[in-house]
Every structure is written in structure tokens, then in C-alpha cells.
Amino acid sequence: MRDTDATRAALDELLGRVDAVLFDFDGPVCDLFAGLSTAGVADRIKRIARRHWGALDPEVANCDDSHGILRPLREMYERRTPRPRTARPLRKAEAIVAGRERRAVRSAAAAPGITELVRALRLRGLRLAVASNNAEQPVRAFLRRQGILDAFTAVCGRDPGDARRMKPCPDSVHRALAALDRSPGCCLLVGDQLTDLRAARAAGTPFLGFTADEARRTRMLREGADAVIGSHAVFLAAVEALEPRRGQPDSRSQKESNHARVCATKTVPCACGSSLVT
Structure with missing residues (x-):
């Protein structure tokens, strides 16, 4: 899928109205299983x-x-x-x-351009979190190995006690929003699956699709994605065009936030029909 001028315009508009980005993990951040069957x-x-x-x-x-x-x-x-x-x-x-x-x-390849994108987002004052169906500790291990763990305020992985809270249920998105202390409309969720899109819609966050598959791109746009990109190159270019924002935390306060991360407790509606405590 080739990113177009219209894609870049949509990204510019999105970045103009959000101050935080939530990343799904497997896909936008890395190729976890390298296409192998599980x-x-x-x-x-x-x-x-x-x-x-x-x-x-x-x-x-x-x-x-x-x-x-x-x-x-x-x-x-x-x-x-x-x-x-x-x-x-x-x-x-x-x-x-x-x-x-x-x-x-241990052997997963980083998505091309992700480390540069993460650093560019932080340099311009946007806050970051992971909202994933993967377990939290493997996500943290990968981000640490890439040297970008400290860029993330929170890593909100799958609830090990209840798989019904996996996306498309918005539980991990709600926990990430609570950790960032941000309203849904101020955060952009980046994901490569329709379940990510549906979790974003349930949580009320804008959604940026990440896929090179044309059929999935079409479905994402049909179901309400704000934009869809085929690589991080156009996203990085749009971020680099931003002016740095005020209130950017320094590296020390960011590290303290990571060490003290607690996803705030609140009751939220879940896409699976139950009320969840997050």
C-alpha cells in the first residue's frame, strides 16, 4: 500500500488535535512471530x-x-x-x-522506523503508552532492548486473569488513558487489526491503521479509521513537521513516571458487555 498526499493531510490533522499516542504492540512496534503460525x-x-x-x-x-x-x-x-x-x-x-x-x-524484528518515530514523538512533547493484547513483561523486554522503554509512560498488556478484556474490548485502552491522565479524544491509537479499531471506537479515541494489506486498509476506512498508513515513514515525516509542545517532561520525570506507573482504578463499560474495573 502506497501512502498518499491525502494520508499525510489526514495525519497532519490528527496530530493537530492529539497530545498522546497509544501503540498496539505486535504490528506497529514489532513483528512478534515473524509470520509463523501459532x-x-x-x-x-x-x-x-x-x-x-x-x-x-x-x-x-x-x-x-x-x-x-x-x-x-x-x-x-x-x-x-x-x-x-x-x-x-x-x-x-x-x-x-x-x-x-x-x-x-528475543528475536522479533522492530517495525522499520519505530525507534525514530518514538523518539520524534517524545521530542515534540507527545506522551506515549502501549495498549496491547500481548503480555506486559514481553512488551517491556522488547522496548528495553530497543532502548525506548523510558519513552513510554505505561505498558498496558493483556489482563492475565480474564481474556475477555482483550481487544476489541477497550480495557487496555482505558487503562492506558488513565495512566496518561488523558481524555479519549486527546489520544491516538495506532493498530494493525480490526480489533484495534473496534477497541478505539469503543473507547472514543481516534484511530490510525497500520497495514500494508489493501483489503484490510479498505475495511478499516469503511469501519471508521481516521487514516491508514502502510509504513511509519509518512507518520514520521508528519511528526517531524510538528513544533515542539510545551510541558514536555524531562527524562528524569519520565523515568520516575515509568517506575511508578499504576493504571488508575475505575469502572468502565467493556465491548464484551460487562463492566470492568481497570
């Missing part, structure tokens, strides 16, 4: 679930994605049965997926 991870989770629960719901049995299986597995656990199910498959599934992520970040 069906083997999903199969391992299914074997454990069958051992404890017996026959699986079709949504679980037919899922061949390590992250995609987590939500239907939780929903199966929540469904009433004559004999209550043990939560052991849920705990094992989270541990297995998080372990796969920890191994993957």
Missing part, C-alpha cells in the same frame, strides 16, 4: 482443555491461533454446566501463551 500453541492448549473439560466448544476446537483461542476458552469456562469446570486450563493457557511471547521477543 497453531501448535493453540493445539497444546486444546489438549489441556480436553483433558480437564472433555469436549470443547466449536469456537475453541476450531481455533488455530495462540491468542485467538484465549477468549473463547474463557467464555467456555464461564458457561454454566452441571459440574463446575476447573480454571486450570485457563491458567495453563495464559502461561503457555506468555511463555511463547517471551521467547518470540
Whole structure:
């Protein structure tokens, strides 16, 4: 997908009305699994679930994605049965997926231009956070290795206790907004999946799609994305054209904010239909 003058104009308009950027992780920040299938991870989770629960719901049995299986597995656990199910498959599934992520970040390639983009955004006074369906610690490990962890006020990853809070549920977005102390309209969410877009819409934040897939780009725009880019090059150019903003925190206060990060507690509506405490 080729970024156009219209894309750059949309970015200029977006950057003129936000003062913080939320990044999804796998895609906009790095290529976590390098295009490799995670069906083997999903199969391992299914074997454990069958051992404890017996026959699986079709949504679980037919899922061949390590992250995609987590939500239907939780929903199966929540469904009433004559004999209550043990939560052991849920705990094992989270541990297995998080372990796969920890191994993957050791060799994951950074998205081209992401470190330059992050530094340019911070240089101009925009605040940053991660809102991801990945586990928090692997995300932090990757950002630390790239030398940009201190640029982020918060890393809000998947809730290990309830996969229903994964995007498209806006839980991680709400937690990032709370950590940044920003209203939704002041923050731009950058993501590469339709679930990211739907979480942004549920939270009320503008959305910048990141994908080179033309069909996905079309769907994102149809579903309300403010703009879609195929690489960070045009985003970086738009950021570099910005004037530095007042109130930019110095590196010391930024580090203190990272060490003291606590996603503020509040009750918010979730896209999955429940009320979440974040």
C-alpha cells in the first residue's frame, strides 16, 4: 500500500488535535512471530482443555491461533454446566501463551522506523503508552532492548486473569488513558487489526491503521479509521513537521513516571458487555 498526499493531510490533522499516542504492540512496534503460525500453541492448549473439560466448544476446537483461542476458552469456562469446570486450563493457557511471547521477543524484528518515530514523538512533547493484547513483561523486554522503554509512560498488556478484556474490548485502552491522565479524544491509537479499531471506537479515541494489506486498509476506512498508513515513514515525516509542545517532561520525570506507573482504578463499560474495573 502506497501512502498518499491525502494520508499525510489526514495525519497532519490528527496530530493537530492529539497530545498522546497509544501503540498496539505486535504490528506497529514489532513483528512478534515473524509470520509463523501459532497453531501448535493453540493445539497444546486444546489438549489441556480436553483433558480437564472433555469436549470443547466449536469456537475453541476450531481455533488455530495462540491468542485467538484465549477468549473463547474463557467464555467456555464461564458457561454454566452441571459440574463446575476447573480454571486450570485457563491458567495453563495464559502461561503457555506468555511463555511463547517471551521467547518470540528475543528475536522479533522492530517495525522499520519505530525507534525514530518514538523518539520524534517524545521530542515534540507527545506522551506515549502501549495498549496491547500481548503480555506486559514481553512488551517491556522488547522496548528495553530497543532502548525506548523510558519513552513510554505505561505498558498496558493483556489482563492475565480474564481474556475477555482483550481487544476489541477497550480495557487496555482505558487503562492506558488513565495512566496518561488523558481524555479519549486527546489520544491516538495506532493498530494493525480490526480489533484495534473496534477497541478505539469503543473507547472514543481516534484511530490510525497500520497495514500494508489493501483489503484490510479498505475495511478499516469503511469501519471508521481516521487514516491508514502502510509504513511509519509518512507518520514520521508528519511528526517531524510538528513544533515542539510545551510541558514536555524531562527524562528524569519520565523515568520516575515509568517506575511508578499504576493504571488508575475505575469502572468502565467493556465491548464484551460487562463492566470492568481497570
